[in-house]
Amino acid sequence: MLLLRTCPDCKHNLNCGCPSGTVVRKGRGSGFLRDTEAMERFFDRLYSKELPMPVSVKSRLGFADPAEWPAILAVYNKYPLTELIVHARVREDGYGGTPNMEAFAYAYENSRAPLCYNGDIRSVADVRRIEEHFPKLRAVMIGRGAVTDPGIFRELATGVRMTAKELREFHDDLYRSYVSMWGVKDTLFKMKEIWGYLGNRYPDADKAKKAIHKCRSEGEYLTAAGELLRIEI
Ligand SMILES: Cc1cc2nc3c(=O)[nH]c(=O)nc-3n(C[C@H](O)[C@H](O)[C@H](O)COP(=O)(O)O)c2cc1C
Structure with a gap:
């Protein structure tokens, strides 16, 4: 936290x-x-x-x-x-x-x-x-x-809001650091927990959020997360 x-x-x-x-x-x-x-x-x-x-x-x-x-x-x-x-x-x-x-x-x-x-x-x-x-x-x-x-x-x-590009960079840094420390399986578990909060930014994207929570591989995760992280809020 x-x-x-x-x-x-x-x-x-x-x-x-x-x-x-x-x-x-x-x-x-x-x-x-x-x-x-x-x-x-x-x-x-x-x-x-x-x-x-x-x-x-x-x-x-x-x-x-x-x-x-x-x-x-x-x-x-x-x-x-x-x-x-x-x-x-x-x-x-x-x-x-x-x-x-x-x-x-x-x-x-x-x-x-x-x-x-x-x-x-x-x-x-x-x-x-x-x-x-x-x-x-x-x-x-x-x-x-x-x-x-x-x-x-x-x-x-x-007063400067975070852009979608900055959030994507932040996410990618965090994801890579987690993978280097804990490997993919544990990282996916942690990222799903983080998306429990981060997902609140995207109230209309239930399908992509569900895909994150169901994903079992790095590829599935990065595709689903990438879809959300492209959205400018
Ligand atoms: C998953 C989770 C883990 C937390 N871990 C800690 C912790 O280790 N130490 C702590 O002082 N508070 C911890 N908290 C409590 C938060 O610091 C905070 O007091 C609480 O979430 C209310 O603030 P918020 O509404 O801004 O989230 C945790 C809260 C959550 C939801």
């Missing part, structure tokens, strides 16, 4: 956002959020000695219900986190539904740590809207939107 991080100091990040069952079952990721007393004990231990490095946290709003968020934020506010990245969903949302902007606004008003917004940013217009609503925000993080549009970072910086 591609991430945009704008805080150069935050090299050590505690991920309290991961919703995966295997992670949550061990009380890690967003599973950590179920017990605010345990969170406090953990952070007390972490900060009991002078920490040699800055620590940031990435968090969801809660485990099952955004009503959990004020108590969770109160824990974070007790410690000098260098940044708080908020994925504005609870664990039970997975990656679906829509981010809870009301709960994020609560973080904006009450977070002691500099704040980074995360959740469903798909375009430059989405970033501008967030910046307008939350002008003192430290950063935004872009996940799936950056896989759908790998040009989003340049467009944010310069």
